[in-house]
Amino acid sequence: MNSNKKVVYDDKARRMAEQLFLTEQxxxxxxxxxxxxxxxxxxxxxxxxSRRSFLxxxxxxxxxxxxxxxxxxxxxxxxxxxxFYDVPDDPTKVQGRPVVDGSYGTRSQFETEARMxxxxxxxxxxxxxxxxxxxxxNITPSGLHFERHHGGIPTIDPAKHNLLxxxxxxxxxxxxxxxxxxxxxxxxKHFIECSGNGLTEWNxxxxxxxxxxxxxxxxxxxxxxxxxxxxxxxxxxxxxxxxLAEGADAAVMTRSIPMExxxxxxxxxxxxxxxxxxxxxxxxLRLLLPGYEGNTHIKWLRRLQVSDKxxxxxxxxxxxxxxxxxxxxxxFSLDMEAKSVITFPSGExxxxxxxxxxxxxxxxxxxxxVQSVDVSLDSGRTWYPARLESPPEPxxxxxxxxxxxxxxxxxxxxSRCIDETGYVQPTLxxxxxxxxxxxxxxxxxxxxxIQSWAVSEAGDVTNVHA
Amino acid sequence: xxxxxxWFACVIGVCLFSGSAGAQSMVDxxxxxxxxxxxxxxxxxxxPPSGAGLPAGSGTAKAGVLVFANTCAACHxxxxxxxxxxxxxxxxLLGGRGSxxxxxxxxxxxxxxxxxxxxxxxIKRTMPFSAPGSLRDDEVYSLVAYILSEARIIKxxxxxxxxxxxxxxxxxxxGFIPDARPELQxxx
Numbered sequence: 001m002n003s004n005k006k007v008v009y010d011d012k013a014r015r016m017a018e019q020l021f022l023t024e025q026x027x028x029x030x031x032x033x034x035x036x037x038x039x040x041x042x043x044x045x046x047x048x049x050s051r052r053s054f055l056x057x058x059x060x061x062x063x064x065x066x067x068x069x070x071x072x073x074x075x076x077x078x079x080x081x082x083x084f085y086d087v088p089d090d091p092t093k094v095q096g097r098p099v100v101d102g103s104y105g106t107r108s109q110f111e112t113e114a115r116m117x118x119x120x121x122x123x124x125x126x127x128x129x130x131x132x133x134x135x136x137x138n139i140t141p142s143g144l145h146f147e148r149h150h151g152g153i154p155t156i157d158p159a160k161h162n163l164l165x166x167x168x169x170x171x172x173x174x175x176x177x178x179x180x181x182x183x184x185x186x187x188x189k190h191f192i193e194c195s196g197n198g199l200t201e202w203n204x205x206x207x208x209x210x211x212x213x214x215x216x217x218x219x220x221x222x223x224x225x226x227x228x229x230x231x232x233x234x235x236x237x238x239x240x241x242x243x244l245a246e247g248a249d250a251a252v253m254t255r256s257i258p259m260e261x262x263x264x265x266x267x268x269x270x271x272x273x274x275x276x277x278x279x280x281x282x283x284x285l286r287l288l289l290p291g292y293e294g295n296t297h298i299k300w301l302r303r304l305q306v307s308d309k310x311x312x313x314x315x316x317x318x319x320x321x322x323x324x325x326x327x328x329x330x331x332f333s334l335d336m337e338a339k340s341v342i343t344f345p346s347g348e349x350x351x352x353x354x355x356x357x358x359x360x361x362x363x364x365x366x367x368x369x370v371q372s373v374d375v376s377l378d379s380g381r382t383w384y385p386a387r388l389e390s391p392p393e394p395x396x397x398x399x400x401x402x403x404x405x406x407x408x409x410x411x412x413x414x415s416r417c418i419d420e421t422g423y424v425q426p427t428l429x430x431x432x433x434x435x436x437x438x439x440x441x442x443x444x445x446x447x448x449x450i451q452s453w454a455v456s457e458a459g460d461v462t463n464v465h466a
Numbered sequence: 467x468x469x470x471x472x473w474f475a476c477v478i479g480v481c482l483f484s485g486s487a488g489a490q491s492m493v494d495x496x497x498x499x500x501x502x503x504x505x506x507x508x509x510x511x512x513x514p515p516s517g518a519g520l521p522a523g524s525g526t527a528k529a530g531v532l533v534f535a536n537t538c539a540a541c542h543x544x545x546x547x548x549x550x551x552x553x554x555x556x557x558x559l560l561g562g563r564g565s566x567x568x569x570x571x572x573x574x575x576x577x578x579x580x581x582x583x584x585x586x587x588x589i590k591r592t593m594p595f596s597a598p599g600s601l602r603d604d605e606v607y608s609l610v611a612y613i614l615s616e617a618r619i620i621k622x623x624x625x626x627x628x629x630x631x632x633x634x635x636x637x638x639x640x641g642f643i644p645d646a647r648p649e650l651q652x653x654x
Contacts, residue, residue, distance in 0.1 A: 010571050012557075015550060121555030122595070151598065164502055164510070172502035179498040233495055244512050250598045252591045254512055303510055311514045312581050314588040318573065321642065327567035329578075333645040367648070422653045434649050442571035446647075 006432045007202035008442045017200040019119055024212040027116040028348060079112040081143055115144055116211055124152035124250070127194070129215025132343045132362070138189070138390060138399050140218035142273050147280045148194055148216070151250030154300055158284035161248070163230075163268065167306035170235025177284055180270065183225045188267070188290070189396045191219040191364045193336045195293035195320060199444040202432070205452075205463040210346035213451060213463060217364070219397045220281075222288050223271025227262045227304075236306060244305040244313075245287045245298040255296045256310035257289060261334075265290050265395075268301065290395035291366025292334045293445075295320050322443035325436050329443070336366035338425045339448040340373055340400070340417035351459035354408035359386075364397040365419035372418050375402040379412040379452065379466040380427065386415065411455045412466045425450055428465060513587040517632030520586065523603035524627035527620075530612025533605045537594045546616055556595075560617050563637055576617035580642055582634035586610050586626075607631070 009017060078084035083106045088094050113131035120126040127148040130140055140146075158177045166172035175183075194216035200206035207213045227243075236259075243262045247253040257266065267288040270277060277283050282299030289296050295315055310316065310332070322330040340363035345351060363373045370392040374383040386400040400415065417425040426434075428449035435441050452466040511519050535544070541556030543549050548558030562572025571577075575585060590606045592598045601609070611626040620626075620634060 008569055008571055010573055012550075012573075121550055121552050124595075125555065151592065151595075164506060166502055166507045172504075172507055173499040174502045174506060175499040182498055183496060233499060246510065246512065250592065252599070254587075254591070305510075305512055307514070309514060309516075311512045311587075312584055313512070314579075314584050317581065317584055317642070318575075318579050322645075323566060323571055323573070325567070328641055328643045329566075330645045330647075331642040333647060335645075335647060337647065418654060421648070423648055424652055424654045426649075426652050430652065434651060440569055442566070442573075 006436045006440055007444070008440045009202075009444060010442055013199065013444050016118075017206060020200050020212065021206055023116060023119050024207050024209060027211075028208060078109045079107075080114050081107050082109040082111065084109050113144065115146070116215070125150050127216065129211045130218045131211045132215055132217070132341070133210045133346050133349070135343060135362075136399075138219055138362075138397055139273060140220060142220065142275070142278050142281070145218040145220065145272075145278065145281055146192075146194065146216045148294060149249070149251075149280070150253055153280050154249045155279065156248060156284060156300060161284050161302065163285060163301060164303045165230055165234050165306070166303075167244075168237035168240040168308060169231075169306050170237070171233075173230075173234050175230070177270065180225055180268065180285070183229055185223055185225055185271075186267065187221060187223045187271070189219060189221045189393055190288060190290045191217060191336075191395065191397045192288075192294045192297055193217040193339075193364070193366075195295065195333075195336065195445040198447040198449075201447060201449075201463075202428075202444060205465050208347045208463060210341060210343050210451075213347070214341045216294070217362070217397070219362075219364075220272045221274070222267060222269040222277075224267045224269030224285075224288065227266040227268060230268065230304075231263060234306075239308040240306045242307045242310045244303075244307060244311050245296075245301060246303040246305070247282070247298045248300040248302040253295075253298055253315065254311065254313040255298060255316055256307075256313065256332075257287075257292075257296060258332075258334075259306075261289060261292065289334075291336055291368075293320060293336055296334060320445065322435075322445050323441060324443065325441040333446060336364075337446070337448045338363075338365035338367070338370070338417040338419040338423050340364070340370075340415040340425060341451045342375070342413050342415050342453055345413070345455065345461045346453055347461055347463040349461045351406060351455065351461070353459065354406050357404045357406055359402040359404045359413065360389075361400055361415050362397045363400055363415065363417040364395075365417060365421075365423070366395055367423065368420040369394050369396075370398045370417055371420045371422075373398075373400040374416050374418070375400075376414040376416075377404065377411050380414050380416075380450065383416070406455070408457060410457050412464065413453045413455060414450050414466075416450050511587070511590070513583045513590075515581045515583050515632065517583055517628060520583070520628035520631060521603045522628065523607055524625050525604050525607030525609070525611050526625050527608070527611045527615035527622045529604075530608035530610075530615075533601075533608050534612050537601070537605075538609065541595060546613065559613055563617075566638070566641065574617075575613055576619065576637065578638050578641070580636050580639045582610065582614060582619070582631055582636055585613065586631060 113134045115128040117128045130144050130146045162174045164174045197216035241259050242256045244256050269288045285301045287298040287301050322333050342361035344360050363370045373386040375386045376383050386402045389399040392398040431449050452464050454462050454464040541554050546559040549556045559575045562574045562577030565572045607626045614620045615622045
C-alpha cells in the first residue's frame with residue numbers, strides 16, 4: 001500500500017506533531033528516571049540505583065529533627081496526587097497511619113501515572129493526554145482526564161454561576177446551580193474523545209506510547225440534567241433547529257449543536273465520577289454530547305441560545321473542519337466513529353519473556369454500543385474474538401481482553417471494534433483511500449484506524465504501521 | 467418580577483401522589499429557574515452569518531491599522547503573518563488563497579474562513595489574548611476592516627458595520643460540504 005504522504009500537515013499541524021513527539025520523549029525520559037531503569041510496563045523492577053528508590057531509602061533514615069524541611073523534601077518525592085510515607089519492612093509489625101478525619105484522600109506513592117501536557121507556545125491554550133497505558137477498568141480517574149483549554153482554566157464560584165437559555169424559546173430562563181441540582185437528574189457513563197486524537201499518526205508511526213497515540217480519550221460517569229428537561233421548561237419555537245452553547249472561560253468557547261442531538265441525549269452535567277466535575281472539566285457545569293467530538297462538550301457552560309441556523313463560530317468553521325483532497329472541507333463532522341486500542345502491551349513497554357499475557361484495551365463508538373472486538377496477533381491476517389469485560393454501554397468505552405500465550409516470536413498486535421450499526425473500525429489504508437480519493441487531504445482530525453503494536457523477540461513493544 | 471409571578475402562578479400545577487395507583491402524575495413545570503429579562507440576554511452575543519445581533523458602530527481599515535499595531539501585532543505579526551514563538555503562538559491571518567487543493571494548504575482568515583461575521587464574533591469574544599473582550603465595538607469593526615482589506619477581500623476604503631459586514635463575500639464561502647460519514651465502505 002502506498003499510503004506515504006497522502007495526508008498533508010499544514011505548517012501549524014506539522015509544528016504540533018513535531019512538538020508532540022518531543023514532549024513524549026521528555027515524558028518517557030522523566031518516567032524512566034523516576035521509575036525504573038527498564039521499560040517494563042507490566043512488571044516494573046525498581047532498580048536500586050534509580051533516583052526514586054534512592055530517595056525513598058534516604059527518607060526512611062531521617063529522624064524527626066528538621067521535620068519541616070524533610071516534609072517539604074518528601075512532598076517532592078511523592079508522585080502527583082500522592083503523599084510520601086516511609087515503607088516499613090513488615091507492615092504487620094508497626095501501627096499504620098492514623099485515620100485523618102476530613103482528609104480528601106490520596107493515591108499510593110507507588111503510582112506514578114500522570115497526564116502529559118502538550119507544549120503549545122502558549123500554556124493557556126494547551127492540552128494534556130490521559131495515561132491510558134497503565135489504566136485499568138473503564139473509568140478514567142477524574143485527575144487524569146485529558147484536557148483541552150483555549151483560554152486557561154477559569155475559577156468560577158458556583159453560587160454566582162447561572163445557565164441562561166434564550167433565543168427561539170417560548171420563555172427565556174436562567175437557572176442557578178441550585179435550581180439545576182433540584183431538577184430530575186440522570187447518571188450515565190460516556191467517553192469524550194478529542195477529534196484530534198492521533199493527529200500525529202497519519203503518515204508514519206510518530207508517538208511512542210499509547211498515551212501519545214490515543215490519550216485524548218477519557219471516560220467518566222457523568223451526572224446532570226437532560227437538555228430535554230430544560231426544553232420542556234422553556235418551550236421551543238417551531239423552527240428551533242440548532243442550539244449555541246457558550247462557555248464562561250476566557251475563550252468564551254461557542255459551538256452550534258443540532259437540536260436533534262440536544263433533544264436525543266444531550267446532558268447538562270455537574271457531576272463526574274461521584275463528585276462535582278473538576279475545574280479543568282468545566283466546573284461547575286458542562287455540556288455533555290455523547291459520542292460527539294470533544295470540542296463540542298462546552299465546559300463552564302453559561303448560555304444556550306436556540307436558533308433556526310448554526311452560528312458558524314470560529315471553532316466550527318476555521319478549526320474543527322476536515323479539509324479533503326478536493327479542496328472542500330467537511331463541516332459539522334461531529335460523530336466520533338468506532339475505534340479501539342490495545343493498552344497492554346503497548347508502546348515502550350517490555351515483556352520480560354515468553355509466557356502468558358492478558359492483552360487488554362479499550363473499544364468505543366460514538367454511534368451507540370460496541371458490538372464486538374477482535375484481536376489479531378499477526379498484523380490483521382487472523383482475527384479472534386476478544387472478551388468484553390463488562391456489558392457495553394452506549395457511547396462509552398468498554399474494556400476488552402484476550403488471553404495470549406506468547407511463544408517469544410515477534411508479533412504485531414491489533415484490535416478492531418465493530419459497533420452496533422455494523423461499522424467496522426478501518427485500517428489506516430482504508431481511511432486514507434476514502435478521504436484521499438481526490439488527492440492529498442489536509443485534515444488531521446477523525447483518525448479512528450486500527451492501531452498496531454509490534455512485539456520483538458526481545459519483548460520490546462513499539463508503535464508501527466502494519 | 468410581576469411577569470415572573472404570573473408565570474409561577476400558572477405553572478405550579480403540581481400533583482403529588484394520586485391515591486389509587488401510587489403513581490406520580492407529571493408536573494406541568496418544575497417552578498425552578500427565573501424568567502430571563504431581555505436585558506439579561508442582551509449582555510451576550512453570537513453573530514451568525516446573517517449578521518443578526520451585530521452592534522451599532524463602524525470601523526475602517528485606516529482606523530484598524532493603529533488598533534492592530536497596539537493590540538494584535540505582538541502575537542499575529544506586523545504583517546499579519548502569525549507568530550509561533552514560545553509564549554505567544556498567534557495564528558497567521560493572511561495568505562494561502564488557492565492553496566487548499568494541493569500539498570501545502572495554508573488555512574487563514576483569507577484562504578479558509580467562510581464568513582466575515584465569524585471574524586467579528588471571535589475578535590469581540592476573546593481578543594486580545596491578554597485582555598479578552600476588552601475591545602470597543604468600533605475597534606472590532608476597524609480590526610475586521612483592516613484584516614479583510616489586507617486580505618484584499620474588501621477595498622481599503624470600505625466601512626464595516628452591521629449592514630456591510632454580513633454582505634462581505636469570503637473567498638472560501640463555498641468551500642464547505644456536509645459530513646459524508648459514515649463512509650459506507652466501512653460497514654460490514
